[in-house]
Amino acid sequence: MINKRNFILISPHFPENFTPFAQRLKEENFQTLGIADVPYEQLTDRLKEALTDYYQVSDMENYQQVYQAVAYFAYKYGRIDRIESHNEHWLELDAHLRTDFNVPGYHLTEIPKIRRKSNMKEIFRSIGLPVAKGRVFSDFSDALQLVQELHYPVIIKPDSGVGATDTYKIDHPHDLETFFTTWQADVPYIMEEFILGEIETFDGIADQDGRVVFYSTFHYSEAVLDTVEKNSEMFYFIPREIPQDIIEMGKKIVEAFQVKERFFHLEFFRTTDGKLIPLEVNMRPPGGLSIDMFNYANDIDVFQEYATIVKDNQFRANVTRPYHCAYVSRKYTNQPYRYSNEQVREQIGAGLIQCQSIPGIFAQIMGDEGYLIRSATKKELFEWIQLIHQRTEEVTHDAF
DSSP, X not given: OOOOEEEEEXXXXXXXXXXXXXXXXXXXXXXXXXEESSOGGGSOHHHHHHOSEEEEOSOTTOXXXXXXXXXXXXXXXXXXXXXXXXXXXXXXXXXXXHHHHTOSSOOGGGHHHXXXXXXXXXHHHXXXXXXXXXXXXXXXXXXXXXXXXHOSSEEEEESBOOTTTTOEEEOSHXXXXXXXXXXXXXXOEEEEEOOOEEEEEEEEEEOTTSOEEEEEOOEESSOHHHHHHXXXXXXXXXXXXXXXXXXXXXXXXXXXXXXXXXEEEEEEEEETTSOEEEEEEESSOOSTTHHHHHHHHHTOXXXXXXXXXXXXXXXXXXXXXXXXXXXXXXXXXXXXXXXXXXXXXXXXXXXXXXXXXXXXXXXXXXXXXXXXXXXXXXXXXXXXXXXHHOBTXXXXXXXX
């Protein structure tokens, strides 16, 4: 009899499109053990079928409760082999549990380097990569001194944070004064020079030995901060061709951060003169429907590939990159869109993978509605993006 390995999934119900993690692991003969704060009855049928067992806690932020849940599973099923949430919010919880139960993966001592932007900068510099000028500041006086060195505009954001959450573009002294009216002294903030450019990413999976066995990239229509500030629609896409410089720099960063048996999402600035500057690392899959886009762009199943990496360190998919794939958002303001959902479906046809409403907590960035589309040609993909975004009384033109 082969002993089954025990994989604890932290908060496996969220987001819902991560359910295949549990499904594929169970198919590979893992005992899939879920821990979350929602009643078992509220889990989807797909997730219920994919979990071997489930333990509900009343408060996921209460470490003692989650610890007791893991201890219960260890008593019932034996040694815990893996603990993973694939979620930025729970990275430190994952690491704390791994440390206490001696489970492979990032432990507590390694959290600062994958959560704090100041620590990331140190590692980028140590491997000879350029970084945006800036540092953590201590108070208003220190911030004034730093902004004199960097010059307006500057960006201020939490040293430990993700996305556009609590991020500010400071254009004038008045903006800095306004920021300090709500500044929390117990939250470290970092100030950086403003870099004009576009965001590009290096995403993928590293195997148990730290080899990058799958990689991709996202290009964005605009920075997330701009989307939030303007309350605008947006899109981002996976191109079929990935720039060589981002592959080389990305692999160098993966090695420096000792990424093993996990997804990664690395962000870069592409400056107006074409140079790459690393921005930050995120040691989990990209958010939203991005992980599904890996599958649609490549006709593979990354959830299956992850499960086989955990099981026997094998990545078996043949990656040929047959499609460009995009996520396109809509925001329903006073000016309606020219084409209804049904008309979009008719015009795009098989190139439209799915269209779905976005939960309110994500709508500020991801839109009220999101479309996934794919095409073998970039020209056609961008024509469809324009079609989805066109408002009434707008005249179409070749914007791309």
